[in-house]
Amino acid sequence: MRGIDETLQGGTWNEGDIVIHNHPYFGASHSPDIGIVIPCFYRGELVGFGANTAHHLDIGAATPGLIIDIPDVFAEGMLFAGTKLYEKGVRNEGLWGFLGRNSRAAKQLQSDIEAQIASARLGVRRFEELMDRYGRDTILAATRQLMDYTERVMRQRISEIPDGEYRAEGFLDDDGKNRDVRLPIKVCVRIMGDSIQVDLTGSSDQVETGFNVPFEGSTKVGCYCAIRSLLLDAETSEITVPSNEGSFRPIEVIAPKGSIYNPKYPAAAEARFTQVNRAIDLIYKALAPVLPNDIIAGSSASLSFAAYSGIRPSGRRTQGFDPLGITGCF
């Protein structure tokens, strides 16, 4: 949403607009995760957004499937930033055709985007219905209070951890091209009263392949995920704490510009899964001495999958990728 705010086509939201956005240097998690965002106007006033993101099969990258050995972000395929797929209710047919002609899996891409639009539209409609029922002011006040409540609980949990710097180190096997050249990963978790700083300084410099991590969309989110799962686990928590922005507020994430967790544009940053999960594991490891009963064992921090693409003898294209053994989080 912040990336779209910087890049929004035309600069303003109109009723009926639908934005498509997947730029890893404008907040997207990584380029195959296409975000669909629909503004919610209540009685003519912009009150929020219905949004979703989903990993697409093929966005026209240099090679099919997830990609590593590429020189820059442009080889990742189509990049959209604040682009309006619909403007005031009218679909941009040129853009729609462009999407179809630039994917090896055009039908799936377009149909999946249609599913995303249906989902976002539903969210917007439900939000409006909620306002119809309780009133705009009540709903907006409730959302603010709920975010504050989650933040308060999160800060209480953080306060229970003794202040200090907790460190852990690990490594990644290589960048996918320079085989067996290990990449160091360093994590420092600083507990400062009721807030947390996750500092990834000292981790590997950015790499020449697509094995970098988009900072806003993946590095920060990975750290949020680690802390949230540790301190606000829905399974073990005695109270229900809504999942909302409040849980992110006490967490600050630091990764130096030019490092694997905060690459400089236009470095490729498509294959970001294992690095994020390695960081999550190391956050757990760092906090193990002070949260021995809450820490879970490390994961493999890896994702194995088979990607295939080709033309059948009938002339039909076949394309897919199947995650085979998934651990950790996407």
Add this chain to the structure above:
Amino acid sequence: MSAQELDPITLQVISGALDTIAEEMGHILYRMSFSSIIRESQDLGAGLFDTDFNTLCESESTPLHIGSLPGYLRGIDETLQGGTWNEGDIVIHNHPYFGASHSPDIGIVIPCFYERH
């Protein structure tokens, strides 16, 4: 369209005019461009075409671009967004499987409407 045979003088004058139009189009394109490949190397081709996509005139630029544009026009005819040309439309087209010379050669096509035709 009239089947009249024009006198050789008028024909020659119109031929010269067409030739100049194509040359002017080429000049504008390379003088307004910024990249070394268009601005300095003149990797471009420009001209006018009739509604059957016949080349009427072409700029004297890069040999491999001369003769490529009717292929673009046929490819656009197959793929045209919305299916019809309107006044004010500008089409961008570079698909190598729809007539383009290769994908980095981007074609820009503007329909010419004269007295609404």
